Amino acid sequence: MSEQGGRILLAEDEEIARENLTHSLGRAGHAVTAVADGAAALKELESGDFDLVITDIRMPGVDGMRLLERVKADSPETEVIALTGYASIESAVEAMRRGAFQYLAKPVRLDEVGLVVAGALEKGRLRREVVRLRRVAEKERAPVMIGHSRPMRLLKKEIAQVASVDCTVLIQGETGTGKELVARSLHAAGQRAERRFLAINCASFSGELFANELFGHEKDAFTGARGTRQGLLEAADNGTFFLDEIGDLPPAMQAALLRVLEARTLIRVGGTREIPVDVRVVAATNRDIALMVEEGAFRRDLYHRLNVITLRVPPLCERRDDIPLLVGYFVGRAAASLGKKIGEVDDEVMELLQTYAFPGNVRELEHLMERAVAMCNGERIGMAHLPKDIRVAARLRRPGLPEAPAFDGIVSLEENERRYLAWVLQQAGGAKGKAAALLGLNRGSLWRKLKRLGLDDG
Numbered sequence: 001m002s003e004q005g006g007r008i009l010l011a012e013d014e015e016i017a018r019e020n021l022t023h024s025l026g027r028a029g030h031a032v033t034a035v036a037d038g039a040a041a042l043k044e045l046e047s048g049d050f051d052l053v054i055t056d057i058r059m060p061g062v063d064g065m066r067l068l069e070r071v072k073a074d075s076p077e078t079e080v081i082a083l084t085g086y087a088s089i090e091s092a093v094e095a096m097r098r099g100a101f102q103y104l105a106k107p108v109r110l111d112e113v114g115l116v117v118a119g120a121l122e123k124g125r126l127r128r129e130v131v132r133l134r135r136v137a138e139k140e141r142a143p144v145m146i147g148h149s150r151p152m153r154l155l156k157k158e159i160a161q162v163a164s165v166d167c168t169v170l171i172q173g174e175t176g177t178g179k180e181l182v183a184r185s186l187h188a189a190g191q192r193a194e195r196r197f198l199a200i201n202c203a204s205f206s207g208e209l210f211a212n213e214l215f216g217h218e219k220d221a222f223t224g225a226r227g228t229r230q231g232l233l234e235a236a237d238n239g240t241f242f243l244d245e246i247g248d249l250p251p252a253m254q255a256a257l258l259r260v261l262e263a264r265t266l267i268r269v270g271g272t273r274e275i276p277v278d279v280r281v282v283a284a285t286n287r288d289i290a291l292m293v294e295e296g297a298f299r300r301d302l303y304h305r306l307n308v309i310t311l312r313v314p315p316l317c318e319r320r321d322d323i324p325l326l327v328g329y330f331v332g333r334a335a336a337s338l339g340k341k342i343g344e345v346d347d348e349v350m351e352l353l354q355t356y357a358f359p360g361n362v363r364e365l366e367h368l369m370e371r372a373v374a375m376c377n378g379e380r381i382g383m384a385h386l387p388k389d390i391r392v393a394a395r396l397r398r399p400g401l402p403e404a405p406a407f408d409g410i411v412s413l414e415e416n417e418r419r420y421l422a423w424v425l426q427q428a429g430g431a432k433g434k435a436a437a438l439l440g441l442n443r444g445s446l447w448r449k450l451k452r453l454g455l456d457d458g
Contacts (some may be wrong), residue, residue: 005029006121011041011067012083013059017106020206021054023112025117038062042070050078051124052117056106056310057084057091065098072099076126076343079120085110086268102448114385115447132327146329147322151314155182162309163189168261170246170306171284173313176363179284180244182313192280194238198232203248212269221270233266241279246306247287247298258302281306285404316358316365323354326362329367331381342373344380347445356390402433418453425455 008030012018022034032294033048040060053071057064068080082095085106092103101120104112134146145156162169163186180199186225187197205213215233223227235240243249249257260266261281265274283306292298316323322389327345335342358364372385383391421435428435435447436446 005031006117006124007049008032008117009034009041009044009048009050009053010055011038011055011059013037013056014085017108020110021108021113024113028114029419030117038064038067039229041067045070050075052079052120054081054083054117056219057103059084065095068095068098068100077131079124081116090445093402105142112447119445126324126328129325130332132331133325134332143181143188145181145185145277146326147319148325149319149321152322153320153381155311155313158279158311159185160189162186162311165309166191166280168280168306169282170289170307170308170310172187172289172310173284173286173314174315174359174361175286177313177315178362179313180242181287182311183240183242183282183284186282186369187242187280190240190280192239196229196236197240197242198236199242199244201244202250203245203254206250210250211256215256217269218271221268228268231266233294233315234262234275234277236279237277241281243281245260245287246283246286247285247289247292247329249298254299254302258299258305261302261305267440269399290389307355316361320354323365324350326365327353327369330366331373332371334373338373340373340376342376342379342381346380346382347448348383349386350380351445352391415451417449418455421449421453421455 005028008025010021010025010032012019012021012034013036018034018036022032025032032354033044033050035044038059038354042062043051045053053067055064057066064082068082071080076099079101080095082092082100082103084091084095084107091106102116104116105339121446125336130373133146136144145152145159152342159182169183169186171182173179183199184197188191200213202210212229212231214231214233216229216234217225219225219228243257260277263274264278265276267274289298289303289307293303302356327350331342331345346411360367363450368386368390369381371387372381375385376382414456421439424438425432425435428438432450434444439446447456
């Protein structure tokens with residue numbers, strides 16, 4: 001079985017159709033268990049673990065609907081593709097209502113089957129990974145780095161390499177990319193994991209307040225200082241101290257922090273005694289610190305002291321492959337928090353999210369999904385649950401297309417979409433793969449749209 005292959009249970013009572021599908025799916029790298037009826041399929045489900053079930057709707061004895069219900073009851077993450085030889089809209093709608101991923105009218109075209117199977121397996125993998133991530137987060141109460149894209153694999157590898165090296169780290173990345181999550185991951189995987197992780201945002205305090213937060217104060221150091229107070233650096237002794245937005249650190253505090261990093265001691269506000277501290281300092285910024293150094297806005301010596309190792313957190317636009325996984329995770333977490341049962345996100349919503357610019361990065365996506373869950377009263381997140389400005393902005397980002405021709409007169413939205421897709425196909429020379437790329441869709445989504453609109457010419 002190939003890396004992208006899946007374990008498929010095929011229930012089909014027509015022998016020739018069963019053999020053709022088994023052969024085709026096997027050539028595509030899938031491990032197929034083929035049975036002739038629903039009863040045999042139920043036995044296989046009891047003893048085996050499958051990523052996908054393909055079932056004929058009309059079979060003697062245990063039919064495809066009963067099999068579908070059993071799969072969804074016992075293994076919600078397993079997708080089901082329904083086959084119908086009757087091309088019945090009613091049975092197809094009923095199968096989709098009961099949780100089928102898609103339906104195919106018989107006789108099926110093997111190229112169509114391949115596309116739909118690929119989509120179903122990918123969706124199933126996504127569901128299982130989301131469930132796994134939630135369990136890890138709940139069980140270990142550790143930071144969860146979500147994503148399998150190339151930039152995220154590289155970042156995770158760098159974190160694993162750097163975590164055990166007890167030195168200062170500078171994390172660079174745009175606002176909302178998850179820089180504090182990276183810092184917490186470094187701490188959790190390092191030698192200080194059992195000690196405290198404390199964080200401070202350098203942009204939140206003035207110079208005097210920052211000194212008090214960072215170093216603490218002695219009794220009577222200023223009006224209202226009735227007793228000695230330990231600062232965050234001292235409280236983080238033997239642990240990790242995270243300085244977020246280090247580029248906003250007041251100039252006077254830059255010198256004070258440099259002294260702590262070099263001498264490994266601090267002096268409380270109003271005090272004279274040097275107090276030893278042993279902390280790992282991790283700093284983060286969304287600003288160009290090197291440029292600030294050249295402009296005289298940041299101390300060069302502190303910059304070099306912080307920049308022992310640099311990690312770059314990629315913006316969401318560089319890791320779009322992670323968006324479905326992030327969406328699933330955020331929707332599931334928000335739904336659990338609000339006591340809602342929302343397990344699906346419409347394909348149209350997912351396609352839109354994968355074309356949107358996300359200037360606010362992962363944080364913006366998280367808030368979008370929290371809002372969508374709050375607005376949703378059903379079990380699926382749809383377009384109506386997204387803000388209008390997001391829908392408009394994403395539609396304007398379709399890449400690579402010249403201006404669409406104007407249509408004469410007023411037509412329905414469905415007719416407008418049909419004409420537009422026909423025009424895109426013409427621009428792509430009839431190549432559906434190229435048309436999908438121009439539209440920002442995957443091939444399976446485009447195929448489903450073409451089929452729905454009667455543009456699938458085979």
